[in-house]
């Protein structure tokens with residue numbers, strides 16, 4: 001495209017577009033900045049009015065997030081502080097009684113989120129490949145049926161699933177939550193991936209078949225690398241859903257397999273409204289999906305075929 | 312290197328029959344053309360030979376062995392796809408060596424063979440490039456390289472020049488034919504371009520609507536078309552058809568066009584009066600003032616060394632290929648004679664050619 005082509009936008013419209021994008025960026029980033037900064041404020045700073053934009057950063061919120069504490073009683077003064085985080089709690093007039101459950105909950109989220117994403121992708125890719133390449137009896141009906149599992153709001157099936165899980169002993173287990181999230185995500189995965197695999201010309205596999213490879217080898221060595229883009233974006237969608245899911249997690253998990261989303265709000269309850277701890281929890285909770293998305297970004301951007309097939 | 316025999320090969324897709332009972336033989340080392348208009352079942356036939364599609368019925372014998380139900384990977388055949396199908400995530404070297412890796416060929420031998428193929432195809436300088444940036448011709452060469460490197464029993468090529476522009480096609484078709492003449496590998500080549508088929512092929516199968524219309528050398532197919540379809544499809548301009556009613560007698564060597572006798576090769580078939588077609592190639596229509604068969608010149612088209620003269624006659628419009636020096640004025644009435652030994656006679660009802668002394672021994676589909 002030359003600078004003079006009619007599709008080249010004018011300077012003014014570029015400016016307007018730039019301003020709009022900048023404005024949108026600020027609007028979307030503001031809550032994020034707020035959460036992250038609140039995580040580093042002291043308790044009083046976090047609720048001061050007008051809100052403080054400049055403040056003394058502290059990791060108080062993070063310490064509180066990872067610990068349980070009680071108020072120091074006047075009668076029995078505690079032994080002197082041994083560590084830096086002991087000291088931070090003493091400054092608030094508290095003493096650490098043990099670790100909080102946040103670490104555990106966070107790990108649960110990681111296991112369940114990534115586990116169900118992996119399972120959804122494995123099953124989804126295989127199913128999508130079959131739907132894309134083979135004569136499957138009742139293909140269209142099956143695909144619609146798979147999609148229809150996504151049509152009901154989760155809350156409509158929550159009670160039956162709750163009862164079923166209780167019977168099966170899957171309530172409050174990692175396996176149960178992985179299966180559940182996979183069940184929800186699989187429809188999305190199959191449909192998205194089928195679209196991507198449909199785009200990969202069959203000739204590639206056929207060339208591999210003729211070159212002496214088995215169907216499975218052709219799938220692994222030829223189809224998978226070219227579906228990488230689709231797999232990466234599908235994985236991000238699946239992870240975001242499983243990571244953020246709240247309704248099922250509240251209903252089906254408690255002591256053992258509880259994930260971070262139902263846990264974070266409970267932080268507010270312990271020892272007054274501890275906004276810095278909540279914000280610290282939210283910040284940490286945001287990280288994995290952000291990192292995952294950034295890691296897979298290059299796959300998202302890369303074209304599928306590089307134009308090696310002329311259409 | 313192999314001989315391939317196709318017997319009563321048939322392919323149905325649901326209720327649609329794409330290939331109906333084809334039979335032909337591809338001799339060892341032949342450059343064999345599958346020719347026909349779009350949708351006639353060429354690709355389907357090729358894919359069945361390669362093993363990408365299993366026939367509904369019929370046999371495919373490669374070197375005498377029936378492979379019709381074997382998977383592609385066990386047939387030892389290489390294929391060049393119309394879209395080249397180079398693996399986009401691998402560079403040129405990897406693309407070419409990929410078929411060898413599946414056979415467990417040792418690394419040093421892979422290197423040597425890839426180098427040899429690259430030298431033959433003159434793409435040595437491209438070996439480390441990604442396939443994405445290659446030109447059409449270079450992609451074509453890489454696709455060929457991937458086929459050659461395995462030294463398979465036979466090559467299948469599905470319109471390998473279809474994706475190239477006209478000018479480059481010419482070059483590549485010569486290159487392909489040259490490569491074949493050096494390697495002498497059995498090659499089955501699909502095209503819908505009759506000129507390409509005539510130029511490159513040792514033998515041609517002409518297909519239409521899933522049926523083999525004719526099978527033979529380019530000369531046989533050009534000179535003695537077995538059906539009206541072949542007569543019309545091959546040659547440019549195509550064969551002239553003079554339509555008339557009449558009977559055919561065994562042993563006769565002329566037909567009567569509205570009372571005017573036209574000399575033909577000796578006819579070996581016989582029919583009751585029916586609709587007939589006399590087929591004449593443009594170069595066998597000769598303008599001669601004295602001839603009793605008359606027509607009116609509609610147009611002339613100058614082609615340099617020759618000209619095409621369009622003439623309206625009582626039994627249809629004819630095109631004559633005449634020396635460019637010959638004078639023919641539009642609107643003028645001219646006499647026409649036809650080169651008798653080169654004429655073909657068809658039954659318009661069945662579309663088939665009558666057997667004559669000239670086309671005896673030509674394979675009919």
Ligand SMILES: Nc1ncnc2c1ncn2[C@@H]1O[C@H](COP(=O)(O)OP(=O)(O)OP(=O)(O)O)[C@@H](O)[C@H]1O
Pocket residue numbers: 324327329347348349350351352353354355356503
């Ligand atoms: N998998 C399939 N399912 C159903 N019909 C098919 C299938 N493959 C081919 N056909 C049909 O069979 C017929 C022959 O197809 P084929 O691809 O062999 O034609 P072709 O001679 O190669 O044509 P072209 O010159 O357009 O490539 C076509 O009408 C096509 O629509």
Ligand SMILES: [Mg+2]
Pocket residue numbers: 353354355469
């Ligand atoms: Mg085709």
